[in-house]
Amino acid sequence: MTPPYLALPPTDRVLSPRTGWTRAHWEAVADRLLDALVPHASPGFARVLPPGRGSWSGLVLDGLEGFARGFLLAAFRIAGAGGEVRPELLERYARGLASGTDPASGEAWPEITDCSQQMVEAAAIALALHETRPWIWDRLSPGVRERVVDWLAGFVGKRTWENNWMLFQTVTEEFLRSVGGPHEPAEITRGLDRIEEWYAGDGWYTDGPGRNFDYYNAWALHLYPLMWTRMSGDEGRAAVYRERLREFLGTYQHFFGADGAPIHHGRSLCYRFACLAPVWLGALCDATPLEPGRTRRLASGVLRHFAERGVPDRAGLLPLGWYGTFLPATQPYSGPASPYWAAKGFLGLLLPPGHAVWTAPELPLPIESGDVTAAIPAAGLLLHGTRHDGIARLVNHGSDHNPPPPAEAADDPHYAKLAYSSRTAPDASPDAFRRGVDNHLALLDGDAVSRRARVHPLACSGRQASSWHEVRLPGGEEARVESHSLVRGPWEVRVHYVTAPARVAVREGGHAVAAASAPETARGDGWALARRPDGLTSAVVGLYGWREAEVAAAVEANAFGPRSATPYLWSPGDPGVLVSLVVLSGDAVHPGALREAVGVDVQGDSVTVVFPDGDRATVTPAAR
Known part of the structure; x- marks a missing residue:
């Protein structure tokens, strides 16, 4: 069997003359990734642990990571379909929320402590709950909702690392605020205020003090502030973030080859197509210089690039590496489910099927038209x-x-x-x-x-x-x-x-x-x-x-x-x-x-x- 290792719909060379890919291809890849996680889930679905090297956080938190990052992908799939998805997808993650917050389940998530991996995953869960509110949060029993709030509220008063982690507190406590849970307004804005110190210009942030310019601009420093504005409705900050994202995308589009390959630079490269998050975010928030057809051309080119090179693999999983497993390109904080931060690359599924990014004909990338x-x-x-x-x-x-x-x-x-x-x-x-x-x-x-x-x-x-x-x-x-x-x-x-x-x-x-x-x-x-x-x-x-x-x-x-x-x-x-x-x-x-x-x-x-x-x-x- 040669890649792609999944069933895909027929290509559409009229709508997508460059890649042939459509929204249906994105949904097919998302469904394959989600289904492939099921055999590696605990009975209550609170922990998902695919095979691979463990992280320094240990197996329990690696399992939480698998749940949270899979949930974020599921959230984009569910919300983008207006909740019209297979019922078992909704049931899996509702069950995982119940089990992960139940001390008697045997699968309970560890409480959030200072600078802990739980913070990263809490932010993913908060974003996923916000985007799927009518289909998951609103249908949880009052007792489960109370337990989820209690677990997420462990973030209040805690210390984060001085980098993109500060934004995890922002979105988590914003979700808590939206459901009447404990939160501290100063902690919500603290990370947003701090990134102002890190904004270097030209649409780029450094990820904390120093000169940390890498893909964390793409899948964190632009993503979380604008997603927070979707939660909070803060139009003042949103205007600033949109303008910065628009400037960022003007040069960021050149980080990709004509074959869809991103430039191989920086850390956490096993997240792969998470690098597409700001491309979709620009369309989602009306903050992009790219035409809708060029947005999809860029994004579909990247997803197709990896699919045609065996990602996801034969088991439908994302290995620790770039194409296959390659551990020297990973960091010790990455465990077997870390690559599922690739979920952020599916942000475009939040855009409805009738949106221009899905209906406009593909346009060539600048690199396809000239040097x-x-x-x-x-x-x-x-x-x-x-x-x-x-x-x-x-x-x-x-x-x-x-x-x-x-x-x-x-x-x-x-x-x-x-x-x-x-x-x-x-x-x-x-x-x-x-x-x-x-x-x-x-x-x-x-x-x-x-x-x-x-x-x-x-x-x-x-x-x-x-x-x-x-x-x-x-x-x-x-x-x-x-x-x-x-x-x-x-x-x-x-x-x-x-x-x-x-x-x-x-x-x-x-x-x-x-x-x-x-x-x-x-x-x-x-x-x-x-x-x-x-x-x-x-x-x-x-x-x-x-x-x-x-x-x-x-x-x-x-x-x-x-x-x-x-x-x-x-x-x-x-x-x-x-x-x-x-x-x-x-x-x-x-x-x-x-x-x-x-x-x-x-x-x-x-x-x-x-x-x-x-x-x-x-x-x-x-x-x-």
Whole structure:
């Protein structure tokens, strides 16, 4: 059997010429995901525990997570159908609410305590209850409603983590307020007030203090405030949130390849199509620059992308990984039911079947009409996508997921790399992390490999972005790397200014490409490449300051396949100014020709790059 591993309705190439998918496909996937959870539920349905590695929260809370996240998906399915769903779907979750709040059931949920996983799941349950109020909440017995209120009310007076978790308290206590339960008005608005401090601009928030720019903007920081306004009716705040979401979506649409693949960057990637939450939210709240047909084209492309690559799997489940199971791309807080945060990606089901997002013909994405470039200055992120191969690429000069100084900064392969894409993932196994080859400028001092921990953004506009980071060498010596990226089509030219002792060698890697079989590799004078069997090619070309080129191979290190390869450049010491060309393309790549066609003129610290079309760009280091 080949994917998709579920029965789907016929495609409609008139309504959806790009994907063929309709609302019926979304309902079919939702139903398959929900039904697949049933064999893994406790007798009272209060805990749902699919197979997979447990989280650090333990099996009891992993089971609560399975209930709550499944309930959120069920809520969108139920509400979107006006309650006209199979009766057993309603019964399952009503029964789970009764059992989970009954101390005598043997399945009771632990009470909510400070900074506990129960907070995350309480917010999901509160949202689900709000959206299904006529079909579930209003039909619960008075005793069950009282017990649910008592359990959710455990949130009142509790402390949350200083990040998106503050919004869990907002929506949970808002639901309590709406049903006459205990709540604290100051706690409802506390998280909303706090995200004002985290709003960086350009539609982007940082997830707590620091530079935490990732998909949590999509499935948390935009989602919960606007869903709260649906609960509270606060039009003043809603207007602010809508405008920010509209601006966010203007660039966020470029995070997706033409094949529907999201750029593989950041944490909690096992949530997969949860990244679609703000796309649907924009249509739901009249806060999107995207036409209805483009909204559905983007969303259906992503869901179809994963379905055609075996997600959900043969059992109808969502494994911990990207396509199949791949634990190095997960975090220890993720358990076997964590991927069901993907429920947020089904938010569009709340829009009625007659809404334009379901009835308007699909429109092409910008990347399907031409090459795209989009800068997000507030986040230090630069996007460039190419029409001919449909690849979306992210150049990172602003996101590091570290707390602000003086806290210690750490390296993370899903944040610290210079670039990410919709067709590649960083090598993330422990050994690959230690070697640190792909999309990294590494200083090599003996056996020590430097890290890009805290990223200090310098500039991000047009087709250029830059940042610097500090390196502490063995023995306590300090070094500095300043990096500039210039993007043109599938190319990224990197200019590095390295201040380090003359003994220190330098290595620069391109994108890691991965597949079931080992990628083909090749090397030449000042260049190296790795090519997947499907033609996806990663290449690096030394334009100035580099001595050698090689390819590093890895096994079981990459979310895209068990065999990966990364081309890299190397210089033995006294680095100074270095210029490289990094290429990721689905087309044929000829590194030797590119080395001859891209000109570089270095005059002291001034570097002028001349592209094959005659376009010129000059880079100079930032003032210190």
